[in-house]
Amino acid sequence: MKKAIMLSLLVFGARVLFAQVDQVNVFLGSSGDHGQLSPAASSAFHQLSIVPFTNPTTHTGYEFLAKEIRGFTHNRMEGVGCMGSGGVLLIQPYLGSGHVVPVLHKNTEEAGPGYYEVATQEGIAAQIVSIKDFGKEKFSFPAGDKGFFLDLGHAFNGAFVDNRFERDGNRLIGAVRAKTTCHVGTYTIYYALEIPNASAWRIEGNKVWVSLPSDVREAEIDLAFSAVNESYAAERLEQHHKKSYADLKNNVQKDWDNWLGAIQVKGDPELTKMFYSLFYRALQSPYTTSEADGSYRATDGEIYKSKTPRVHGWAVWDNYKTQLPLLELAYPEFYQQVASSLSDLYRYGKYDFAGPAEPANSVRTEHAAVVLLDAQRKGYAIDLDAIRDSLIRDTARFDFTKPDKYLEAAYDMWAMDQLFKGKNPVYKQRALSYSAVWDREFKDLTKRDVDRMSARNMYQGTIRQYRWNVPFDVKGLVTLAGGQAAFTAQLDDFYDNYYFNRANEPDLQSFTLYNASTTPWRYQEWVHRLALDTVVQYYFNDNSRGIGAHIDKIYKNEPKAFVRTMDDDAGAMSAWWVLSAIGLHQPLIGEPIYYLSTPFFDEVRLENRGKPFIIKRSGEKGERYIQQILWNGKDLGRLWITRKEIAKGGTLEIITSQDPTRYGIDQPWVTNYSDPAS
Numbered sequence: 001m002k003k004a005i006m007l008s009l010l011v012f013g014a015r016v017l018f019a020q021v022d023q024v025n026v027f028l029g030s031s032g033d034h035g036q037l038s039p040a041a042s043s044a045f046h047q048l049s050i051v052p053f054t055n056p057t058t059h060t061g062y063e064f065l066a067k068e069i070r071g072f073t074h075n076r077m078e079g080v081g082c083m084g085s086g087g088v089l090l091i092q093p094y095l096g097s098g099h100v101v102p103v104l105h106k107n108t109e110e111a112g113p114g115y116y117e118v119a120t121q122e123g124i125a126a127q128i129v130s131i132k133d134f135g136k137e138k139f140s141f142p143a144g145d146k147g148f149f150l151d152l153g154h155a156f157n158g159a160f161v162d163n164r165f166e167r168d169g170n171r172l173i174g175a176v177r178a179k180t181t182c183h184v185g186t187y188t189i190y191y192a193l194e195i196p197n198a199s200a201w202r203i204e205g206n207k208v209w210v211s212l213p214s215d216v217r218e219a220e221i222d223l224a225f226s227a228v229n230e231s232y233a234a235e236r237l238e239q240h241h242k243k244s245y246a247d248l249k250n251n252v253q254k255d256w257d258n259w260l261g262a263i264q265v266k267g268d269p270e271l272t273k274m275f276y277s278l279f280y281r282a283l284q285s286p287y288t289t290s291e292a293d294g295s296y297r298a299t300d301g302e303i304y305k306s307k308t309p310r311v312h313g314w315a316v317w318d319n320y321k322t323q324l325p326l327l328e329l330a331y332p333e334f335y336q337q338v339a340s341s342l343s344d345l346y347r348y349g350k351y352d353f354a355g356p357a358e359p360a361n362s363v364r365t366e367h368a369a370v371v372l373l374d375a376q377r378k379g380y381a382i383d384l385d386a387i388r389d390s391l392i393r394d395t396a397r398f399d400f401t402k403p404d405k406y407l408e409a410a411y412d413m414w415a416m417d418q419l420f421k422g423k424n425p426v427y428k429q430r431a432l433s434y435s436a437v438w439d440r441e442f443k444d445l446t447k448r449d450v451d452r453m454s455a456r457n458m459y460q461g462t463i464r465q466y467r468w469n470v471p472f473d474v475k476g477l478v479t480l481a482g483g484q485a486a487f488t489a490q491l492d493d494f495y496d497n498y499y500f501n502r503a504n505e506p507d508l509q510s511f512t513l514y515n516a517s518t519t520p521w522r523y524q525e526w527v528h529r530l531a532l533d534t535v536v537q538y539y540f541n542d543n544s545r546g547i548g549a550h551i552d553k554i555y556k557n558e559p560k561a562f563v564r565t566m567d568d569d570a571g572a573m574s575a576w577w578v579l580s581a582i583g584l585h586q587p588l589i590g591e592p593i594y595y596l597s598t599p600f601f602d603e604v605r606l607e608n609r610g611k612p613f614i615i616k617r618s619g620e621k622g623e624r625y626i627q628q629i630l631w632n633g634k635d636l637g638r639l640w641i642t643r644k645e646i647a648k649g650g651t652l653e654i655i656t657s658q659d660p661t662r663y664g665i666d667q668p669w670v671t672n673y674s675d676p677a678s
Contacts, residue, residue, distance in 0.1 A: 020260035021113045021253050023276035029079070031064035031559030035568045036079045037281060038062040039111040041130040043252055044259045045311060045334075047075050047189065047287045047360055048133045048225045049086075051116055053154075055103065059084030059567075061156055064559040069104040069120065072128070072137065073154065074223065075189065077361050078284045079568025080315065081541070082182035085361055087156035088189060089176060091221060092149045093124050093139050098209045101149040113260075113280060114252030127245055131252035133225040133288075134240040138218065146212050148195060148221065152176065153206030161186055163206050170198045171237075172208070173230050181315075181363040185354025190226040192237040195219065220245075227289035227312070227359040228297050259283055262330040263582065267601035267617075271581070274557045275601075279578050282323050282571035286311040286338065289359045298348035301357035311341045315363040315570035320371050321509050323575035325586045328378060329646070332609050339375035339382060342368050346387035352397060363570065366408070369394070370415040373590045378643050384419065391416065395427075403441040404458040404466045404506065410434035414472040414673060415590055432674055434470060438480050442467035445490075451499065453543040460541055461506035464499045468510040471588045476674035478516055488517035495526060501539035502530060502554050503566040508576060512587040512595055516670040520639065521625055521660035527597040528624045531555060531580040541565035582606075583615055583654065584641075592643030593669055598624050598656050611649030619656030626664070627657035639664035 029035025038060035040051035053073045054066035060076045061084065069092075076086035094101045105121040119125040123142040129135065152163045155178040165174025172193045180187055197219040200211040212219050222241040226232035240248070260283075265275050289312045290296035296310040297303050316324070328335040345365060349355055353364045369391060376382045384391075395416060398409035410431045417427035441456065442463055449455035450463040458466060468491075470477045481487040491513055494500060500507055511530065514523035529535065537550040542565055550563045555577050568574055579585050583599035586592075604615040619627070629636040630653040631645070641652070 019257060020264075020276050021256050023273045024113050024256075024260070024280045025273060025277040025557050026111045026113065026280070027064055027559050028277045028281070028557055029559065029561040029568060030058075030060070030062060032058065033565050034560040035562045035566065035573075036060055036081070036084070037561075037568055038076060038078065039109075039116055040076060041111070041114055041116040041128045041135065042284060043114060043131045043133070044256060044283045045286065045288050046130070046133050047227070047313070048130050048135050048223070049076055049078075049284075050074050050128045050130050050135050050137065051076075052106070052118065053087065053090060054106075059156070061087045067106050069106055069118070071149070071151065071154075072126070073156075074135070075225075075361065076156070077181050077313070077363065077570065078281070079570055079573070080181050080363055081567050081569075083157040085156060085159065085181035085363075086178075087154060088160070088178055089191065089193075089223075090151040090154035091137070092151075093126070093141070093146070094149055095122060095124070095141065095144060095146050097145055098147050098149060098211065112253070113256035115249050129245055129248045129252060131248055131255065134236055134248075135223045136241075136243070136245055136248055137221040137223070138245045139220070140218050141212075141216070143214070143217070145214050146216070146219075148210045148212070148219075150208035150210065151206065152208060155179075157183075159183060167201060167203065170195050171234075173234055175230060178361075180354040180358055180361055182353065185351065185358050185362065186356050187354070187358035187361050188227075189360075190228065190230045190233045192224045192230065192233040194222045194237060194241055196222075226291065227287070228291055228295050228303060232291050232295070256280070259331075262607050263578075264605040265581070265601040266603040270557070271600050274555065275578065275581050277557055278555070278574040281568055281574035282326055282578060285315070285570050286313040286341070287360045297357075297359040298344055299350070299355055299357055299359065300348040302348070306340070308340045309337050310344065311337050312358065312360040313362050314342075314365045314368075315572070316342075316368055316371060317364045317366045318505055318569035319572035319575065320367050320589055321505065321572070321586075322579060323571040324371055325374075325589065326575040326579055328375070329584070329606060335375070336380050339372065339380040342371055342375075343382055343387055346390035346394070350390065350394060367412060367589075369412055369419065370590050373415045373419050374592070376419070377590065378592050379647075391419070402457050402459075403437060403463070404461060404469070406437045407434055407466060407469045410470070411472055418590060431472070432476075434473075435476060435480060435674070438467065438470065438477070443480065451545060453539060453545055459506075460504050460543060461501060462499070462539070462545075464494060465501050465507040465510075465539075468494075468507055468513055471509065472590070472671055473673035474513060474516045474670050475672035477513075479674075484516075484518055488519055491517055492519075492522075495522075498536040498538055498549075502535070502537055503539060503541050503563045505569065505572060508572075509585070509587060512585055515587070515595055515639065515668060519660070520665055520668065523595065524597045524625050525660075527580050527585070528600075531577050532600070537563050541567070588671055591671070594641050594643070594646070595669075596626070596629060596639050596641060596652075596654065598626060598654055606646070608646065608649055611647070613646050613649050614651045616651060616653045617656060618653055620658065623656035623658050625657040625660050626654055627661055628655040628663055629653070630655070637664065638667040638669070640669045
């Protein structure tokens with residue numbers, strides 16, 4: 001036991017030594033429609049996040065360039081569309097009687113992982129910290145009358161449903177319900193809120209005015225969340241409300257350092273800042289929804305207990321290709337929680353988007369079966385027998401009515417065939433039926449609508465972009481395209497003429513297909529070009545092929561960080577860059593294989609359950625192609641690696657080249673579902 005504790009302390013020490021929090025720019029993506037992110041005080045994988053609600057606003061309620069502050073809100077789903085989601089429990093400090101609650105004007109602000117601080121022209125300043133669903137808001141005021149206005153009926157985008165609460169002295173204990181992202185379902189947050197310095201309360205429905213003594217210059221608001229019930233929220237408040245702002249800030253910074261330290265990079269200082277700023281973005285959701293005693297509320301609205309903590313708040317359609325694989329690589333222990341929680345959806349109520357009793361804000365859950373297959377093949381415990389019937393029933397909702405949905409449903413059917421080990425031939429038949437649809441809808445690129453966004457009733461993509469979405473049968477795709485030479489020419493045409501859409505996920509992994517082409521080194525080239533270079537982006541999420549192309553880098557460490565209209569989608573886009581930076585991409589979720597490319601750093605270290613996996617780059621600065629790969633000192637001979645190899649730990653040395661090479665071309669890994677014997 002002592003040895004295990006010492007190892008844990010050594011690993012923790014290695015993680016925090018670098019102070020990764022100092023590298024994070026929380027303002028990245030927080031202006032306009034360039035990521036839909038915010039600098040909210042938040043804790044990794046927890047719902048409570050606190051930041052000003054500005055005027056004008058964005059999907060997260062905060063606009064970096066805005067000066068007007070209309071209050072502070074307490075949750076948000078970062079980087080999602082549908083005009084945003086969250087924003088419950090608005091609190092506005094005020095001066096005077098409170099008969100008119102004035103807008104404050106931002107003067108200066110500072111923020112980092114776990115905290116946000118702002119000073120206003122009116123003389124009110126706020127220091128805000130959030131750690132594991134407890135928040136402390138410390139306000140300073142000038143002399144005179146003052147107080148707080150609480151709008152308990154507030155939520156972004158008209159999503160408020162109801163709020164029930166009771167006052168107990170200077171505390172409010174209650175539950176607020178709001179619509180999930182896109183107003184599809186309903187979620188509940190149980191809360192306990194305390195204003196210790198309150199001198200008088202006035203409550204009118206969901207509007208609350210709290211007066212403070214005129215001689216008070218500082219006042220705090222303490223707030224705790226729970227996804228289970230009010231008692232847990234009150235208990236959390238009682239545990240933490242006496243802690244100082246300074247101590248809480250120090251603790252949450254240490255906690256963030258521990259999370260961010262799971263992957264350590266050495267190299268270019270500016271790229272290091274970009275890395276940790278984007279890595280931070282991938283660690284916001286899903287949210288921890290269980291309590292310390294194992295209690296959690298499921299999607300049927302009932303309370304259960306489990307030894308494995310539970311999480312909720314899904315955007316699987318968006319991030320199953322990038323953010324979820326990144327979380328698995330970085331946090332194997334945590335990922336069992338993710339896998340078990342996804343499995344619970346099939347036990348207690350799974351909806352493609354959200355249902356009436358979600359335990360946290362959520363977006364969508366399509367392709368959950370693919371993620372469960374992936375987790376199972378990576379060694380995570382999945383009780384398939386317990387969810388078998390629900391998995392089968394879920395296939396009735398697979399959508400084969402539109403060209404893009406057909407390819408996605410075929411992928412899901414492939415996953416079902418793998419989960420059930422080929423015992424039901426219907427799954428494979430349905431999966432392979434994609435070929436007829438591909439031949440009819442996607443083969444002919446001379447049709448006039450192939451470059452039109454959402455043509456043929458597809459979702460935010462074009463025929464050119466969706467045609468690559470057959471990751472489970474790339475050999476079959478090559479055959480449909482006319483053979484490897486034709487396939488390579490079509491892929492070159494797609495990338496060299498900028499037909500791709502980096503503003504959304506439909507063709508996010510299409511560049512991995514170069515490993516099935518006659519020029520696999522172009523995969524190594526395009527990883528770097530898309531992540532680091534100026535690109536031409538014609539397509540936007542307002543369903544347009546814009547007249548004015550985006551000609552710039554996609555990823556920038558600034559408030560206007562991404563392509564316009566490009567949402568981060570709960571960490572999906574940030575995670576893509578992080579995986580690119582460490583040189584690992586999984587071309588098929590469901591098969592634990594990773595394609596290798598030159599990392600952006602001299603050295604990358606994954607903690608890897610105490611068996612460090614280290615990637616080193618050897619060669620001249622700026623070289624993008626691979627000359628050779630050494631695995632623990634021996635020639636690997638291929639451009640891919642398995643999850644089992646990574647799990648063992650070791651050193652992968654990538655020797656770079658200025659020019660393309662044929663290294664690894666004789667040992668490709670390409671999926672071949674339609675003819676696995678060939």
